[in-house]
Amino acid sequence: MSKALVTKLFLGAVLAVVIGIIVVLGAFVAALAGGAVSIGGPSVVTVNGAALAGTIVWFIVGGVLIAAGELAAIGSWIGALVNTSQLDDKTWFLALLVLGVFSLGWIAMVAYVFAGPDGTRAPRQVAAA
8 A cells, every 4th residue: 555545544534524523513512502501590401302303313413424434444444554564664663662562653644654764666776886
């Protein structure tokens, strides 16, 4: 998998997660504004099932977008691992692997997108003198 494809997949994953979060927050605000959920009063939280039914669809859409984005991010991380494993210098591979294992893979992926090498490109041949 080329670095260009890994980059596109990672940026698409980030976009899907951000849009999913916006949809979920929008559904939450709509539920509060529409009276689906009331906070305060004699009972701390009151849920109106009829008003909540319309916003549940948007919660599901947002959740699916977030899940799809997370799966795409994992796919781009695996693609970056495969790409950097082809390099002679294993520094990028180890950085991606260790940070990914410790749930900091997004930091490594941002660094890889901006500064990482492409393991699929042929190394430059040095001309013999």
